[in-house]
Amino acid sequence: MVEAMGRALSTSVRRHESLLILAGAAILLLATAVLPLVRLVTEIPDAIDGFALFRSGRAWRLLGRSILLSGATTMLALCIGVPLGLIVGRMDVPGRRALWLIHAFPMFLPPFLIALGWFHLLGQNGFLGSEESASVLFSAAGLVTILGLTFAPVVTSLVALGVRGIDVSLEEAARLVAGPGHVAFRILLPAVWPALALATTVVFTLTFSELGVPMFLRVEVFPAAVFARLGGVDYAPGEALALVLALLPMAVLLFLLERKFVSRRSFEVVGVRGTATTPLSLGRWRTPLAAAAWAVALASAAPIVVLFLRAGISSNGPFAFVDWVAGAPFNSLLAAVTAATLLALSGFVIGHGVARGSRFAAVLDALAVLAFVTPAAVLGVGLIGVWNRPQTGFVYGTAAILVVGYCARYALVAIRVVASAVSQMPVDLERAAAASGAGSGRRLLRIVLPLNARSVGFAWLLGMIFCLRDLETAVLFYPPGGEPLTVRIFTLEANGPEPVVAGLGVLHVGITAVVLVLGSAFIARCTRW
Amino acid sequence: MTLDRRQLVLLALLTLGAESAGCRSKSGEVVAYSSVDQVFSEPEFRAFEARSGIRVRGVFDTEETKSTGVLNRLIAEADHPQADVFWSGDPVRPFLLIKRGMVEPYVSPSAAGLPAGLRAADGTWTGFAARARVLLVNKSKVSPAEMPASIRDLTNPKWRAQASMANPLFGTTTMHVAALFSAWGDDNARKFLNDLKANGVRVASSNGEVKRLVVAGEVAFGLTDTDDANEAIKEGAAVEVIYPDQQGMGSLVMPTTVVLLRGAPHAENGRKLVDFLLSAETERRMAEAAAHMPLRDGVPTPKTVKRVGEIRAMAVDYARVASEMERIQPWLKQWAGL
Numbered sequence: 001m002v003e004a005m006g007r008a009l010s011t012s013v014r015r016h017e018s019l020l021i022l023a024g025a026a027i028l029l030l031a032t033a034v035l036p037l038v039r040l041v042t043e044i045p046d047a048i049d050g051f052a053l054f055r056s057g058r059a060w061r062l063l064g065r066s067i068l069l070s071g072a073t074t075m076l077a078l079c080i081g082v083p084l085g086l087i088v089g090r091m092d093v094p095g096r097r098a099l100w101l102i103h104a105f106p107m108f109l110p111p112f113l114i115a116l117g118w119f120h121l122l123g124q125n126g127f128l129g130s131e132e133s134a135s136v137l138f139s140a141a142g143l144v145t146i147l148g149l150t151f152a153p154v155v156t157s158l159v160a161l162g163v164r165g166i167d168v169s170l171e172e173a174a175r176l177v178a179g180p181g182h183v184a185f186r187i188l189l190p191a192v193w194p195a196l197a198l199a200t201t202v203v204f205t206l207t208f209s210e211l212g213v214p215m216f217l218r219v220e221v222f223p224a225a226v227f228a229r230l231g232g233v234d235y236a237p238g239e240a241l242a243l244v245l246a247l248l249p250m251a252v253l254l255f256l257l258e259r260k261f262v263s264r265r266s267f268e269v270v271g272v273r274g275t276a277t278t279p280l281s282l283g284r285w286r287t288p289l290a291a292a293a294w295a296v297a298l299a300s301a302a303p304i305v306v307l308f309l310r311a312g313i314s315s316n317g318p319f320a321f322v323d324w325v326a327g328a329p330f331n332s333l334l335a336a337v338t339a340a341t342l343l344a345l346s347g348f349v350i351g352h353g354v355a356r357g358s359r360f361a362a363v364l365d366a367l368a369v370l371a372f373v374t375p376a377a378v379l380g381v382g383l384i385g386v387w388n389r390p391q392t393g394f395v396y397g398t399a400a401i402l403v404v405g406y407c408a409r410y411a412l413v414a415i416r417v418v419a420s421a422v423s424q425m426p427v428d429l430e431r432a433a434a435a436s437g438a439g440s441g442r443r444l445l446r447i448v449l450p451l452n453a454r455s456v457g458f459a460w461l462l463g464m465i466f467c468l469r470d471l472e473t474a475v476l477f478y479p480p481g482g483e484p485l486t487v488r489i490f491t492l493e494a495n496g497p498e499p500v501v502a503g504l505g506v507l508h509v510g511i512t513a514v515v516l517v518l519g520s521a522f523i524a525r526c527t528r529w
Numbered sequence: 530m531t532l533d534r535r536q537l538v539l540l541a542l543l544t545l546g547a548e549s550a551g552c553r554s555k556s557g558e559v560v561a562y563s564s565v566d567q568v569f570s571e572p573e574f575r576a577f578e579a580r581s582g583i584r585v586r587g588v589f590d591t592e593e594t595k596s597t598g599v600l601n602r603l604i605a606e607a608d609h610p611q612a613d614v615f616w617s618g619d620p621v622r623p624f625l626l627i628k629r630g631m632v633e634p635y636v637s638p639s640a641a642g643l644p645a646g647l648r649a650a651d652g653t654w655t656g657f658a659a660r661a662r663v664l665l666v667n668k669s670k671v672s673p674a675e676m677p678a679s680i681r682d683l684t685n686p687k688w689r690a691q692a693s694m695a696n697p698l699f700g701t702t703t704m705h706v707a708a709l710f711s712a713w714g715d716d717n718a719r720k721f722l723n724d725l726k727a728n729g730v731r732v733a734s735s736n737g738e739v740k741r742l743v744v745a746g747e748v749a750f751g752l753t754d755t756d757d758a759n760e761a762i763k764e765g766a767a768v769e770v771i772y773p774d775q776q777g778m779g780s781l782v783m784p785t786t787v788v789l790l791r792g793a794p795h796a797e798n799g800r801k802l803v804d805f806l807l808s809a810e811t812e813r814r815m816a817e818a819a820a821h822m823p824l825r826d827g828v829p830t831p832k833t834v835k836r837v838g839e840i841r842a843m844a845v846d847y848a849r850v851a852s853e854m855e856r857i858q859p860w861l862k863q864w865a866g867l
Binding site for chain 1: 745
């Protein structure tokens with residue numbers, strides 16, 4: 001009888017194996033993102049009173065202003081990124097790999113660090129600063145320009161990856177009868193519009209949720225107002241939630257647009273598996289376009305160079321530079337490595353489910369979107385409510401709470417990278433393995449993982465970078481004495497010695513560069529087989 | 530037994546993880562939350578570490594949520610306190626904690642030399658190294674004959690759209706406004722704030738930003754704190770620092786305040802940190818590094834730092850100001866718009 005029960009249990013587990021594996025991966029998302037969101041529901045009674053804030057008109061103005069600024073930033077990023085993406089992706093400009101690298105690097109850094117670099121360049125006492133340049137910098141125009149330049153590489157990279165993945169025969173046929181401009185704008189660009197849609201959504205969302213740069217440049221935006229509701233004399237998370245609920249229609253709209261245009265598209269136009277071919281010759285346009293492209297790339301890198309020039313390792317007073325650094329780099333790296341690993345593991349399982357049309361995975365994906373677009377400050381309130389308990393002190397008072405926060409906020413990143421990769425892998429391989437008796441777990445480990453190891457590696461690296469550059473999530477609940485480097489730079493920025501703050505910025509740049517180089521090399525080495 | 534490379538890396542990660550996850554001894558540490566600028570408060574924590582051997586784990590405010598971000602975190606964590614000590618940048622916010630029963634009275638022996646009016650007899654709070662509210666004036670924008678002398682000059686049409694102050698929902702500006710409500714009564718204080726708005730006073734996100742606006746010449750003068758004004762002087766900016774209302778109600782003086790928290794996980798170490806912070810030595814260093822005015826007699830100060838006795842200070846009942854601060858919040862939010 002025991003044997004029969006065991007067989008029945010084994011059959012049942014086997015039948016539901018894929019659901020159980022997905023549920024295992026879902027635990028991370030549920031514990032980190034869903035519980036805090038549910039915890040926020042308890043604030044709804046106060047949130048109802050908070051809606052009174054919208055009677056003032058100022059809340060609406062701020063909301064409209066933020067949407068406009070995000071729209072303008074996205075437009076600027078598209079204006080820069082689309083032509084540059086075409087150029088670095090398919091044109092014969094000199095040094096296009098280097099150009100791409102220099103242009104793209106700032107997008108891996110916290111945007112407020114880039115703003116700090118521009119401040120040292122164009123602020124009143126900056127290297128090229130004057131009263132006029134400072135007034136432009138500390139304005140809505142300055143905000144749009146800085147964020148536009150910072151996020152343009154997202155567009156550039158997605159467009160470039162897209163055009164490199166286009167079926168070569170399409171392009172070669174067009175080249176027989178048309179010039180490079182015609183090929184670029186009539187053949188290549190229309191073929192990568194899902195990549196453009198993704199880039200537009202990503203840049204708009206990143207800009208709208210950005211807190212550090214608007215605060216630094218003193219430009220009033222809606223997320224800063226939400227953050228402020230958590231910083232007033234009367235702690236008012238309910239009011240902050242009321243302000244967030246007003247964002248819900250916009251979040252749903254973005255989610256639907258992204259679902260319609262991007263999420264189930266072939267990886268050929270949104271992914272990283274391109275087909276190399278001979279670059280398009282630009283002819284007489286080669287020199288001027290190359291010059292323009294390099295000018296944009298150097299402008300992207302300018303604030304980083306300025307941080308290097310402004311940095312100093314000595315400071316006034318008894319504190320040496322190493323004292324200001326303290327354990328912040330270690331705190332950042334430890335939390336980011338741990339979170340990125342968990343993100344890649346859960347993202348692999350959920351992303352595979354999304355790509356294979358699992359409804360459960362689709363729900364998890366939607367929850368990850370919700371956690372990503374919920375302003376970090378409000379998510380932070382939920383996280384404190386859930387995790388600050390005697391039983392969970394080992395999480396809340398330590399670096400583990402940073403890992404929880406990062407996993408909540410950036411689950412989407414890993415899920416989407418893996419989902420995009422798996423969706424272009426033929427499902428027949430998995431079906432054949434299933435027909436041969438391989439269970440879900442075995443298929444995932446023996447077929448899906450080896451074929452998508454590179455993408456899982458990218459998911460890990462991207463998750464790591466997002467965690468390293470995070471400020472908004474960590475600033476509200478970082479463990480005492482365990483602040484990540486971004487928070488340390490931000491809290492010291494106000495009255496700290498400028499060379500020290502710039503030096504900390506340079507340190508962050510260095511860490512990011514090393515992580516990118518080592519991470520890429522590691523992925524290349526691991527996926528060579 | 531030999532370990533291969535992978536095992537070594539795993540071991541190292543586990544060791545680091547365990548270290549960071551709090552496996553170290555809790556007996557040798559203290560958790561301190563501070564709304565005093567990190568650039569000034571952290572060196573004091575490190576000095577305490579060097580003296581006592583007790584590690585200080587700090588949480589600091591951002592400039593924009595000065596005095597309130599950390600305070601709200603304390604309130605959010607009230608059910609399960611993480612902090613032992615709160616070092617507040619002003620003397621009224623600790624009352625919000627006292628009112629919620631979150632403070633453990635402690636009469637520190639180091640407080641003996643501090644003025645009785647700037648500490649609670651029952652030890653719930655103790656004030657030391659103080660700041661004052663001042664007018665920071667850009668000398669290239671304002672001639673000596675035109676120098677403002679009162680906070681009421683912010684509403685003078687002569688300076689329309691040429692003056693600045695920080696958002697009164699945050700930082701020391703909240704306390705200042707509450708003190709005005711306490712001193713002037715609701716009608717006069719509300720009229721003053723409405724006049725500020727009518728006069729186009731630029732509402733900055735922080736006192737540090739007021740300093741930046743004045744130094745950059747974007748406004749002629751602004752209402753800020755002595756430590757921010759001192760930073761402008763250290764930067765070599767062409768500015769004048771004016772203690773307002775010396776012929777009238779006086780300037781608002783705000784001692785930084787330290788409290789021990791109820792349910793503190795490391796209460797004994799917390800008391801040691803409180804004793805250290807309230808020492809004459811800390812007051813001297815805060816005067817030198819952050820232009821804070823020592824409250825004790827006999828503490829040497831740099832030339833640029835005035836002593837509390839050298840200025841006419843506004844008569845303030847901090848407990849009452851704290852109550853006012855909470856009472857006027859709905860109106861202030863309405864005034865600020867959000």
